[in-house]
Amino acid sequence: MNRRPSWLAIREPLSPRKATALKLASFLLPLLIWSIVSYVPFIWHPMILITSAGDSDLFVKGERFTRELFASENVGLVKDGLKPGEGYRVNPVFLPAPHEVLKAFFVAFKTPPYSKGDPWLHQSLWHSIQIIMWGFFSSAILGVPMGILAGTFDAFSKLFEPFIDFIRYMPAPAFGALCVALLGIDDGPKIAIIWIGTFFQMVLVVANTTRLLDVGLLEAAQTLGASRRRLVINVILPGILPNLYNDMRILLGWAWTYLIVAELIGASSGISWFINQQGKHFHFDNVFAGIMMIGIIGLICDQFLALFSTYLFPWLPNRRGTSMMTVVAGAFLFFPQRYLWQRGRDKAAKRAERQSSGSIAAKPASVATKPFPASIHEASAGGAIADVSIT
Amino acid sequence: MSQSLELPSYLEKEPAVEDRFRRIYQRPVVLDVAGLGKTFHAANGVVEALRDIHFKVHRREFICVIGPSGCGKSTLIRILAGLDYPTSGAVKLDGHEVSGPGPDRGMVFQNYTLFPWLTVKRNVMFGPRMKGHQYRVSEAEARKWIKMVGLDRFENSYPNQLSGGMKQRVAIARTLANQPRIVLMDEPFGALDAQTRAQMQAYLQQIWLNVDVTILFITHDLDEAIYLADRIVVLDAHPGRIAEIIEVPLPQPRTPEDFISPKFLATRKRLDTLIHPPKMNDEDRLPMVKMTEPGDDVI
Ligand SMILES: Nc1ncnc2c1ncn2[C@@H]1O[C@H](COP(=O)(O)OP(=O)(O)OP(=O)(O)O)[C@@H](O)[C@H]1O
Numbered sequence: 001m002n003r004r005p006s007w008l009a010i011r012e013p014l015s016p017r018k019a020t021a022l023k024l025a026s027f028l029l030p031l032l033i034w035s036i037v038s039y040v041p042f043i044w045h046p047m048i049l050i051t052s053a054g055d056s057d058l059f060v061k062g063e064r065f066t067r068e069l070f071a072s073e074n075v076g077l078v079k080d081g082l083k084p085g086e087g088y089r090v091n092p093v094f095l096p097a098p099h100e101v102l103k104a105f106f107v108a109f110k111t112p113p114y115s116k117g118d119p120w121l122h123q124s125l126w127h128s129i130q131i132i133m134w135g136f137f138s139s140a141i142l143g144v145p146m147g148i149l150a151g152t153f154d155a156f157s158k159l160f161e162p163f164i165d166f167i168r169y170m171p172a173p174a175f176g177a178l179c180v181a182l183l184g185i186d187d188g189p190k191i192a193i194i195w196i197g198t199f200f201q202m203v204l205v206v207a208n209t210t211r212l213l214d215v216g217l218l219e220a221a222q223t224l225g226a227s228r229r230r231l232v233i234n235v236i237l238p239g240i241l242p243n244l245y246n247d248m249r250i251l252l253g254w255a256w257t258y259l260i261v262a263e264l265i266g267a268s269s270g271i272s273w274f275i276n277q278q279g280k281h282f283h284f285d286n287v288f289a290g291i292m293m294i295g296i297i298g299l300i301c302d303q304f305l306a307l308f309s310t311y312l313f314p315w316l317p318n319r320r321g322t323s324m325m326t327v328v329a330g331a332f333l334f335f336p337q338r339y340l341w342q343r344g345r346d347k348a349a350k351r352a353e354r355q356s357s358g359s360i361a362a363k364p365a366s367v368a369t370k371p372f373p374a375s376i377h378e379a380s381a382g383g384a385i386a387d388v389s390i391t
Numbered sequence: 392m393s394q395s396l397e398l399p400s401y402l403e404k405e406p407a408v409e410d411r412f413r414r415i416y417q418r419p420v421v422l423d424v425a426g427l428g429k430t431f432h433a434a435n436g437v438v439e440a441l442r443d444i445h446f447k448v449h450r451r452e453f454i455c456v457i458g459p460s461g462c463g464k465s466t467l468i469r470i471l472a473g474l475d476y477p478t479s480g481a482v483k484l485d486g487h488e489v490s491g492p493g494p495d496r497g498m499v500f501q502n503y504t505l506f507p508w509l510t511v512k513r514n515v516m517f518g519p520r521m522k523g524h525q526y527r528v529s530e531a532e533a534r535k536w537i538k539m540v541g542l543d544r545f546e547n548s549y550p551n552q553l554s555g556g557m558k559q560r561v562a563i564a565r566t567l568a569n570q571p572r573i574v575l576m577d578e579p580f581g582a583l584d585a586q587t588r589a590q591m592q593a594y595l596q597q598i599w600l601n602v603d604v605t606i607l608f609i610t611h612d613l614d615e616a617i618y619l620a621d622r623i624v625v626l627d628a629h630p631g632r633i634a635e636i637i638e639v640p641l642p643q644p645r646t647p648e649d650f651i652s653p654k655f656l657a658t659r660k661r662l663d664t665l666i667h668p669p670k671m672n673d674e675d676r677l678p679m680v681k682m683t684e685p686g687d688d689v690i
């Protein structure tokens with residue numbers, strides 16, 4: 001029987017093709033909305049960008065004014081027989097169009113900092129990554145063993161958990177002033193904030209993961225002669241490892257959240273400093289680019305770890321379906337390549353046309369060329385191909 | 392079973408079978424369960440799971456324990472394995488009282504409990520490794536047992552790549568690799584389909600015939616118990632206590648043809664009456680209201 005699976009089948013995986021399409025759509029839809037708001041005139045565009053101030057004292061060329069203000073000022077000017085201001089409708093400065101952000105994405109790396117001695121964008125980013133890594137690893141080095149102890153031995157659970165439960169409700173940024181007083185204004189307090197933000201959660205999460213291990217495995221190991229030490233090393237540790245790894249992935253995400261607050265404590269630094277700095281200068285295209293950079297680094301990190309886990313834990317049942325990473329990689333690789341390839345073909349065809357006076361030689365090439373627009377459909381095929389080749 | 396069929400008494404045995412039991416009882420006692428009792432103090436009150444359990448298991452004997460659900464079979468086997476403690480009485484293995492789990496009493500669980508992160512070979516090697524054997528020695532040992540259960544082609548597979556029956560064979564091999572004094576099995580085939588189950592019973596019988604093991608096997612399948620066991624310990628529920636210990640009056644090893652022999656049926660009938668109440672009590676009857684059309688009666 002040939003059952004066509006529904007898009008909305010309860011607790012059933014979609015076909016890889018549909019899944020990839022939706023995963024792409026989850027990125028493309030927001031992009032589409034953003035593009036519509038940016039490019040389609042009169043959807044929103046509540047401001048007027050002044051192109052000529054006329055005789056107004058208020059208007060400044062190149063600045064944005066609300067439509068109401070623009071209209072009333074012009075009415076006044078016309079009534080007084082003066083030259084009205086001119087301009088066109090735009091979005092507020094805090095909503096740059098996609099292409100501006102995309103441009104900022106590349107330009108921002110090449111733009112020197114405002115004042116000499118300030119870090120370049122890539123230096124800021126690298127600084128942020130270092131802060132994250134120090135904060136996260138220092139909390140993992142202590143938090144993971146403590147969590148495993150608490151999850152394994154009730155004594156440690158009772159000793160650690162009540163106090164940790166108490167602290168974890170205190171927001172990490174609240175410790176900011178204290179950290180600066182203790183650790184100075186440089187990287188110390190920033191790492192400390194990330195440590196505070198992740199460590200306490202980590203102990204509890206790891207303890208819980210440890211407790212979720214099937215007791216049957218421990219009992220089986222005991223009847224096979226495992227000592228207490230062996231139980232911990234040969235059963236509990238390998239048994240919780242995949243879940244522990246996943247916990248770390250999620251907690252690393254939390255560390256990124258704390259980063260932004262952490263970097264504004266003391267002497268601000270890193271990517272947050274960059275974003276703040278650009279915001280102050282009204283370069284919102286750069287602000288968006290900065291925010292997205294964090295998102296992209298986070299996503300790539302996370303997806304890389306997810307991909308890596310299938311190699312680390314070969315005993316886990318194969319989770320079928322394309323990972324986000326391969327979809328994104330597929331989309332990035334697929335679009336430009338196809339596009340360039342197509343352009344190359346077109347150019348080659350044109351050249352061939354120009355060279356041969358007769359049009360016979362050029363014909364097959366131009367017949368073979370298809371118009372570019374790669375639909376989601378084609379792109380999903382690209383994703384699927386990338387998936388096969390990677391996994 | 393039709394009423395007219397005349398069955399022999401399950402207590403009558405042929406001389407050869409009598410003789411076999413005499414020889415069994417002359418063998419040394421491996422497991423001695425004396426006056427075992429277990430009371431749980433749960434949140435919703437006190438449950439007396441076991442009361443005054445007495446029996447002895449002799450070397451190379453195959454003992455089955457059966458009883459209605461909730462009669463304490465699992466509790467009993469967990470106490471024997473040392474995973475739980477009795478509130479009264481004692482368990483002796485080779486004359487020494489047991490306290491806590493140990494490799495001298497192997498256990499096979501209903502849900503396999505294979506280590507999912509280890510391959511079949513590494514799972515079977517687990518016991519020997521825990522004993523401190525060298526890797527090479529353990530590996531050779533494991534290979535031997537994996538071959539014994541017919542899974543040499545799968546020694547590098549992970550448990551989740553195997554079927555239920557295969558997993559249970561790995562679990563049996565893993566237990567045997569430790570060469571325990573007694574193998575305790577708690578409904579090991581309970582989760583398997585009928586065909587796999589029959590196949591596994593045959594496998595287990597072969598293993599028992601060819602390997603120096605003593606087996607205590609829990610099941611709620613009466614046929615399985617009669618097919619495999621020398622003796623069947625029948626438990627009563629609430630509290631769990633011994634109703635009867637039955638010597639199965641059939642020569643070993645049994646074959647599938649034995650399932651319809653008069654002695655088999657007689658034993659089966661006896662187990663039936665011990666485990667199921669002879670007639671339906673009034674409180675067991677459901678409060679039925681006729682909900683069918685007059686022409687639709689099933690009879
Ligand atoms: N940890 C426990 N705490 C409280 N009561 C328990 C506990 N374990 C078992 N019991 C009770 O002891 C009785 C026997 O349970 P047990 O699991 O040994 O039965 P069983 O014969 O194995 O049943 P089944 O055939 O369904 O596996 C039951 O009434 C059960 O409720």
Ligand SMILES: [Mg+2]
Nearest residue numbers: 464465466577
């Ligand atoms: Mg049970």
